Amino acid sequence: MGRQRRRRLPAEPVAVEIHDLAHDGRGVGRIEDKVVFVHGALPGERVLARLTGRNRKFDEAIALAVEQASDERVEPRCEWFGNCGGCALQHLDAGAQVRWKQGRLVENLKRIGGVAPERWLEPVVAEPWNYRRRARLSARWVPGKGRVLVGFREVGGRYVAEIEGCEVLHPVFADRLMSLSALIGGLSIPDRVAQVECAAGDDSAAIVLRHLEPLTDADLEALVGWSEANGIAVWLQPKGPDTVHRLHPAEHRLSYRLDAFDLELVFHPQHFVQVNAAINRQLTERAVDLLDCGPDDRVLDLFCGLGNFSLPLATRAGAVLGVELDAAMVQAAERNAAANGLTNARFKAADLQQPVEQLEWLKGDFDRVLIDPPRSGALEVLPVIAASGARRVVYVSCDPATLARDAGELVRTHGYRLASAGVADMFPHTAHVESIAVFEREAA
Known part of the structure; x- marks a missing residue:
């Protein structure tokens, strides 16, 4: 039934007047008296949208073109905005977001x-940029692209978005997604690394690699080399959360300061x-x-x-x-x-x-x-x-x-x-x- 419904979606874009924002940041409009949630659309706008899903009570769509723009619309800073699901509102002025x-x-x-x-x-x-000091990134080996994709899920959440950088990740990670892609792609099990968890303190950073099969000695050597070259600690998680352990360096500490109280918290x-x-x-x-x-x-x-x-x-x-x-x-x-x-x-x-x-x-x-x-x-x-x-x-x-x-x-x-x-x-x-x-x- 699901495949049949998708085949019946119209191929031609439809015009939608947007009157509100939903709780997840999608524009809210109507098509023939039925609510439609439109990714990438803002209140007060008229957009051309492609339907991506139909439900009994509402439809879903993605904006393809803006025929009448909101005064609060801005150019998204990230070139992958609209495909990557890590952000929902880059097209809305930062003050208007608040x-x-x-x-x-x-x-x-x-x-x-x-x-x-x-x-x-x-x-x-x-x-409002490069603020995420913690993030859980998905990793997926895609043979057709010849590399491991590392990043947030696409809009809709089904696949890993193909991105090369991130404007909201902490600076230590923002430009290292391709480096992580190459690192994982060079391991003996590029298709068995599911997740990269990133964490940054005030003065240091770490990643936790979730791998579903054992790593070889050559894999471990490559990970240590990446850690030393990038100044980022590497931790491994072969199974559940209780198996997380530090690979390199031997000593490492993440912390942040709350200067107003003269405190430092280690995590x-x-x-x-x-x-x-x-x-x-x-x-x-x-x-x-x-x-x-x-x-x-x-x-x-x-x-x-x-x-x-x-x-x-x-x-x-x-x-x-x-x-x-x-x-x-x-x-x-x-x-x-x-x-x-x-x-x-x-x-x-x-x-x-x-x-x-x-x-x-x-x-x-x-x-x-x-x-x-x-x-x-x-x-x-x-x-x-x-x-x-x-x-x-x-x-x-x-x-x-x-x-x-x-x-x-x-x-x-x-x-x-x-x-x-x-x-x-x-x-x-x-x-x-x-x-x-x-x-x-x-x-x-």
Whole structure:
């Protein structure tokens, strides 16, 4: 059925008037009263588009030509934009991207949460290019092209995009995709390397090569040679995440500084760290300022990771407890606290979805809570926040929909008010929306 539907797609382009942007950055229009999502189109535009897919409720298309352009349209900086799925909005002015993201947060809070902040925060922005210090790139041997493709997936996500560089990757990786292609293509198993994970600290960088078959001695020698020539550490992952190990050099360290707090945080190449270093520096400062804690305050940091927010907070608060499910991240946070001489920050590995009464570490009031959950949000954790006794909560979110849902619950069920909210442009040129919100409630 799927092949039959694709054969029935019209070969001729169709004209579409675009009136909105969808949550993934595609233009929204209509063809004969049916919604169509058009990649590469902006609100206010009339485009000629080729249909790429049909569903019962909507169609999908890609813009081929712009007959009437938006005033906010710009020339994409990357020559592969439109084919590579790593970016969705390079054709939209950077300032307009931020305004659109702010609008998404406004709309989600209103529609999903039924709430609005008392004050809107200024967006957190920085240089929108070469910002991605972490990325997971696909690798695929393509005999017809005679090489290994290394990069993000194509628009639609089926194949690896054929690109030679990347305008959003950290500078240490941006121009090395062809070098990685040649490296993998020269191995004995070019068709069995599935992924290249990139991670850059402030002063060093590493790749993690996911290989599905054993490497030969000659392969290992080639990898060591590439590492030395490029000044990038090479790690290998032959099986699951617990098999990741460093190949070369013998000693290597990734770290980043938070200069406003005189801190340095060390991380493993597969640890979660915020992708955009410049935005993260500003975001940690804003979160600490908004939480407004002093030397007598006890602070609870939920989903604390390796201490990205916990340690800056510990420079201001009396005591900080960071809680995280991943025991390896807790150990990293403990090492970072010790290395920075912070004795008032402690960390605990715990399942945050347990019933509140079973959480021994929650006994005793907290004055402030910071939460930085995954995309799924923190619905199950909201009772923990409410039971903490905290009068102020700062919520850092990577999904405006789950933030809006949780905001409505905090306000209507747990007695908080939404004091302020705003966005941070963590992923320029993509539809990803990072945001921060402050909740307050009166003392019981």
